[in-house]
Amino acid sequence: MANRIQKPPRHWRKEIDFILISQEQLARRVNALAREIEKDFAGKDLVIVALLNGTVVFLADLLRRLSLPLRLDFIGVSSYGGGTQSNELVFTKELRLDVSSRNVLVVDDILDTGKTLSQVMVKLRKLKPRRMKICVLLDKPSRRVEQVSADYIGFEIPNHFVVGYGLDYAERYRNLPFVGVLHPQMYKNPDFIPLLSLKKRRLLQGVKTTIGPVAQPPSPHAPRLAATL
Ligand code: IMP
Ligand code: MG
Numbered sequence: 001m002a003n004r005i006q007k008p009p010r011h012w013r014k015e016i017d018f019i020l021i022s023q024e025q026l027a028r029r030v031n032a033l034a035r036e037i038e039k040d041f042a043g044k045d046l047v048i049v050a051l052l053n054g055t056v057v058f059l060a061d062l063l064r065r066l067s068l069p070l071r072l073d074f075i076g077v078s079s080y081g082g083g084t085q086s087n088e089l090v091f092t093k094e095l096r097l098d099v100s101s102r103n104v105l106v107v108d109d110i111l112d113t114g115k116t117l118s119q120v121m122v123k124l125r126k127l128k129p130r131r132m133k134i135c136v137l138l139d140k141p142s143r144r145v146e147q148v149s150a151d152y153i154g155f156e157i158p159n160h161f162v163v164g165y166g167l168d169y170a171e172r173y174r175n176l177p178f179v180g181v182l183h184p185q186m187y188k189n190p191d192f193i194p195l196l197s198l199k200k201r202r203l204l205q206g207v208k209t210t211i212g213p214v215a216q217p218p219s220p221h222a223p224r225l226a227a228t229l
Helices: 023-041 056-065 115-125 184-188 198-205
Strands: 016-021 046-052 070-079 089-093 103-111 131-139 152-156 179-182
Touching (some): 089 115, 103 115
Antiparallel strands (some): 016 179
């Protein structure tokens, strides 16, 4: 299929370069993910553990499509904002539900370097769940530094900095109904820079700023987003 660039609505055009994943694509894929998860967790005692804050929109859509008995809890994680060298995660909300001997599905917005999810998994493993699976909306395999992979992946994407559908830049854009690529000029916006965590600042140093076709290996789970660009 030919690659097609989708423009954002006019009022977002100064800030959003292009739409990477449309509302319709998101809806279709989230539905398909829910079917996979239902199949794998049918008859199991499922606890969903979602990472705050980026998962909220994805999670709300996914949950409503899951026809399974389940329980939901959240872990709050934040990368250390003020320092200059720390990669450390700060846990801003701890788990309340007991997950020992339970089937746990960890849900996050995006798997990038893998540092967040690998630390979260270490923490959760200590609670002795029966089994744990990971579900992410987006996967940027090209940036991985930790050995962590997801069992359910919405879309594999190239090294763009993306916002929308829960993902933020300086806490903005979470409410966009699509996943868009932030306009590179926004990286320099002096109103936003002081609000960025150290991690986001580092991340922005290496992102791809030109539009190109998405080269991605056909992972068994992730769909071929390449066809949509
Ligand atoms: P990791 O620890 O490098 O895997 O990063 C995971 C976290 O970094 C995500 O949960 C996001 O909060 C953030 N992140 C990584 N890439 C992006 C992006 O393109 N846009 C917005 N946030 C991102
Ligand atoms: Mg996150």
